Amino acid sequence: MKIHKEGRRILFFTLLILVVLNLLLYNFNADNNTFNRIFSAVSVVLFLLILQFFRSPYRNILLHEDLLIAPADGKVVVIEEIEEPEYFKDKRKQISIFMSPINVHVTRNPISGIVKYFKYHPGNYFVAWHPKSSTQNERTTVVVESTAGPEVLFRQIAGAMARRIVWYVSEGDEVSQGEEFGFIKFGSRVDVFVPLDTEVKVQLGQKTKGGQTVIAQLKTATPTLFG
Numbered sequence: 001m002k003i004h005k006e007g008r009r010i011l012f013f014t015l016l017i018l019v020v021l022n023l024l025l026y027n028f029n030a031d032n033n034t035f036n037r038i039f040s041a042v043s044v045v046l047f048l049l050i051l052q053f054f055r056s057p058y059r060n061i062l063l064h065e066d067l068l069i070a071p072a073d074g075k076v077v078v079i080e081e082i083e084e085p086e087y088f089k090d091k092r093k094q095i096s097i098f099m100s101p102i103n104v105h106v107t108r109n110p111i112s113g114i115v116k117y118f119k120y121h122p123g124n125y126f127v128a129w130h131p132k133s134s135t136q137n138e139r140t141t142v143v144v145e146s147t148a149g150p151e152v153l154f155r156q157i158a159g160a161m162a163r164r165i166v167w168y169v170s171e172g173d174e175v176s177q178g179e180e181f182g183f184i185k186f187g188s189r190v191d192v193f194v195p196l197d198t199e200v201k202v203q204l205g206q207k208t209k210g211g212q213t214v215i216a217q218l219k220t221a222t223p224t225l226f227g
Contacts, residue, residue, distance in 0.1 A: 002056050006166055006183045014050055018043040053185075056106055059211040061178030066148040068110040068198075068216040069177060070208035071190045074099040076215075079204055084193045087117055087143050087153055092193040095200060095215055097208055105184050108210045109144065110192060111152050111218075112177040115169050117143035140167050140182065144175060148220045153193040156184055178211040195219065 003011065022043055025036045062069050078096035083089075099105055119141050138158040145151050156165050167182040169175060197219040202208065208215065 002058075003051070003054050006054065006185065008054075011047075011051060011054065014047060018047060053101060053105065055104060057104060059178070059209070061108075061211045062214065063112075063177050065112060065146065066218045066220045067214050068152065068192065068194065068218065069108070070097060070202075070210050070213040070215050071110045071154055071181075071192065072097050072099050072105070072107050072208070072210045073103040074189070074208055076202050076204055076206045076208060077189070078191070079200055079202070081196065082193075084153065086119075086141055088151075088193065091196060092153070093196055093198055093200060093216075095192045095194070095202065096189055097192075097215075098189045099184070104210065105188070106180055106210060107156055107182045107184060107190055109175045109177055109179050109181050110154055110215070111144055111146045111148070112175060113144040113146040113152075115142060115171050115173045115175060116145045116151060117141065117153075118167075118169060118171050120165075120167070138165060140165055142167075142169060142181065146218065148218050150195050150198075150218050150220075152218075155191040155193075156182055157189050157191060158184060192216075 022036075022040055025039055029036060074097040076095065077098045078094055080094055081091055082094045084092045084094070121139050121141070140156045141153060142155070143151055143153045156167065158165055164185045165182065165188075166184070169181045175181065192215065194216055195218070199217045199219070201214045201216055
């Protein structure tokens with residue numbers, strides 16, 4: 001287990017502020033030991049909560065060119081056919097994974113290939129399960145032409161708590177399955193859009209592990225042992 005680089009600065013300043021506040025209390029409020037101890041306990045709990053949010057556990061990444069792996073830890077909240085208006089402008093299968101504040105918030109490439117399209121959209125901060133969040137919240141859109149052939153779109157979406165999306169990809173990049181493509185701070189979701197003939201391998205409500213859970217299999221000319 002390691003701490004993700006996106007959290008190191010936040011954790012440092014959070015720890016510094018909490019230590020200073022506790023020292024001030026013990027120096028200038030010495031007569032109220034009960035309050036000081038409660039504040040110290042709350043400080044420890046708060047710091048541990050933030051610490052666990054930025055954890056980045058080691059994962060044995062599943063690699064296969066026509067399988068899509070979960071881009072994030074969380075729970076499958078949407079599986080449906082829907083019109084994708086930004087890039088494909090036609091019907092696709094959508095698989096959405098909701099990440100609660102207690103999930104790991106590293107986001108990973110679900111497939112290997114070449115980034116054909118990338119765009120950052122500023123926006124609102126509806127709760128991540130709100131239907132409008134996919135098109136109106138702050139978000140990034142990434143389209144990868146997979147090594148298996150079909151293009152796959154995946155989208156980081158900020159939620160009510162998540163006010164910062166970080167990404168590490170740009171158009172023309174070659175990306176590898178399971179590699180980090182970004183990070184979303186403090187709760188959100190990831191949408192994945194695939195061709196209609198894609199076989200979905202997860203169910204609504206199923207929990208996923210980023211880089212490990214198979215969420216779908218692309219239709220390709222050559223069948224695989226997963227077919």
